[in-house]
């Protein structure tokens with residue numbers, strides 16, 4: 001594909017549209033396989049070996065990148081622009097968020113290079129045992145270990161808590177009996193911030209912290225760890241197994257545990273093919289479809305009753321039920337499916353008294 005470039009305006013480089021894509025889904029042709037094609041003797045040596053990407057990105061339902069390139073991309077004093085086409089628009093919110101991350105990443109790296117984060121990590125306080133804290137709470141109270149989420153807003157609900165003070169909420173969750181906290185760091189869609197993680201940690205909150213971010217590259221792991229996180233979320237709907245394997249390894253190397261989130265049985269089956277250590281990696285079932293926002297708590301039962309769900313138990317992975325958990329009955333239901341942890345945001349954060357809300361949810365009051 002040939003691209004010529006032209007300048008328009010002072011600082012904008014317009015990239016012309018590409019030719020119509022053979023595969024407008026952004027996926028690879030199905031006949032392609034991983035690796036380098038074998039050559040038979042009769043084939044001429046000049047035939048270049050076909051370097052092929054991947055069967056694995058066909059497991060992911062969203063397109064990781066805009067097929068024509070990111071519509072606008074900063075580049076120093078310049079800005080690249082690709083003309084808008086239908087094909088180059090995100091098809092759902094998850095795609096939109098993930099495509100935005102690529103642009104956000106460029107800005108973040110300009111502001112705070114990886115080398116600086118890496119230095120901060122070297123002198124950071126040791127991380128805490130996120131998974132261990134959930135297991136301990138589960139044993140102590142006989143209820144699922146609670147990951148309480150510090151969440152101001154979401155694309156589906158808008159602003160959930162207008163009077164949002166992340167440190168106050170975090171301390172209240174801790175006092176109420178949450179085993180761990182989740183802190184949303186995505187700024188554009190969830191009005192979160194990496195600074196909230198740092199502020200909560202600096203305020204002396206002792207419960208382990210999950211960085212709730214749409215992670216697509218290792219830079220974000222460094223940022224999470226430098227901000228005081230003990231664990232990170234990796235979303236199977238976004239990441240093929242090759243990326244999951246790499247990011248899990250990289251996270252564990254920086255001292256971060258991982259929550260791998262699935263939404264379907266197929267995603268869980270795929271994720272279970274990864275080599276994972278159950279003391280460093282836990283799993284979660286998101287009952288909210290991130291592409292449509294539909295919440296269905298029954299999803300939890302369907303997945304845990306599947307043979308993949310059985311395997312989770314047999315292999316000793318801690319499983320969290322996530323999203324749409326509002327009442328003690330919901331907690332009991334999710335626990336009955338085999339989850340020993342829960343991740344709850346909206347129902348707690350919208351309460352004026354989050355400490356009482358935690359106690360009520362876990363029936364500890």
Ligand SMILES: O=P(O)(O)OC[C@@H](O)[C@@H](O)c1c[nH]c2ccccc12
Pocket residue numbers: 149151212213235261286322323324325343344345346347
């Ligand atoms: O507010 P809820 O319905 O209790 O949901 C919390 C949490 O599960 C949800 O925020 C979440 C789960 N997975 C995510 C991935 C990205 C952003 C957000 C999420």
